[in-house]
Amino acid sequence: MLFAALLMAGSVSALWYDQLTVDATVDTAELDFEFYGQPIWLDACGLAPGPGFFGGWDWLAFPPTFEEAQSGVNAYINGELVDGKDVGCTNVSLSDTDGDGDMDTMDIWLNNTYPYYYTKIDFEVHNNGEVPIKIWRLIVRLDNGTEYDFYEINADTIEHEGMYLDLDGDGKYDVIMWWGDNFGVQLEHCQRVDISLNIIVLQTAKEGMTYHFQLQLDAVQWNEYQPGPIGD
Numbered sequence: 526m527l528f529a530a531l532l533m534a535g536s537v538s539a540l541w542y543d544q545l546t547v548d549a550t551v552d553t554a555e556l557d558f559e560f561y562g563q564p565i566w567l568d569a570c571g572l573a574p575g576p577g578f579f580g581g582w583d584w585l586a587f588p589p590t591f592e593e594a595q596s597g598v599n600a601y602i603n604g605e606l607v608d609g610k611d612v613g614c615t616n617v618s619l620s621d622t623d624g625d626g627d628m629d630t631m632d633i634w635l636n637n638t639y640p641y642y643y644t645k646i647d648f649e650v651h652n653n654g655e656v657p658i659k660i661w662r663l664i665v666r667l668d669n670g671t672e673y674d675f676y677e678i679n680a681d682t683i684e685h686e687g688m689y690l691d692l693d694g695d696g697k698y699d700v701i702m703w704w705g706d707n708f709g710v711q712l713e714h715c716q717r718v719d720i721s722l723n724i725i726v727l728q729t730a731k732e733g734m735t736y737h738f739q740l741q742l743d744a745v746q747w748n749e750y751q752p753g754p755i756g757d
């Protein structure tokens with residue numbers, strides 16, 4: 526009985542579950558989605574020094590105090606420019622980790638950054654499968670293998686208070702990140718949705734470091750959506 530139940534659970538999960546990275550065996554023809562096109566981000570590495578969106582001068586923003594974060598106040602993200610300072614830069618790259626021809630994983634590098642360094646990444650998610658989907662989970666994966674899962678039920682953490690991440694595992698937070706609210710949004714076949722991330726480097730980060738982390742999105746068939754973990 527137990528064995529049969531497990532088998533059933535396995536096949537059910539294969540139906541509603543497209544884990545965007547790693548395991549091609551859970552990918553189905555019916556449910557598929559991808560990072561669409563090219564992300565756009567501030568202070569791309571390689572830009573010539575200069576102001577604005579097309580220049581390499583660094584951007585600054587100030588994270589909220591702990592009390593402000595608790596009450597849901599976002600950072601003072603006002604895109605202030607450092608006066609002609611071009612020290613750090615941001616790199617973003619998409620990859621197709623399961624070889625099915627669509628981009629499923631985003632890598633983010635913060636190069637030579639320092640406290641209050643600010644960057645913003647805009648990207649699109651596209652339903653290239655056949656069934657309507659909902660974005661269910663965001664996974665943040667660090668170089669040391671640590672993974673953080675976020676769902677609609679804990680969306681406050683990353684939509685308002687901000688997600689604090691210790692990227693190098695030294696026990697001190699390095700960045701705080703905010704994420705636009707797109708959990709549970711239904712995407713029909715061929716539809717796309719815009720998502721943006723704001724990242725601020727914290728005072729407890731090391732200067733001169735390259736910080737790297739990875740983002741992965743999971744979506745489920747629209748009628749299987751739940752605002753938290755499914756089947757655990």
Ligand SMILES: [Ca+2]
Binds near residue numbers: 557558625627
């Ligand atoms: Ca895919």
Ligand SMILES: [Ca+2]
Binds near residue numbers: 583611613614
């Ligand atoms: Ca720069």
Ligand SMILES: [Ca+2]
Binds near residue numbers: 622628
């Ligand atoms: Ca892929």
Ligand SMILES: [Ca+2]
Binds near residue numbers: 697729
């Ligand atoms: Ca750290």
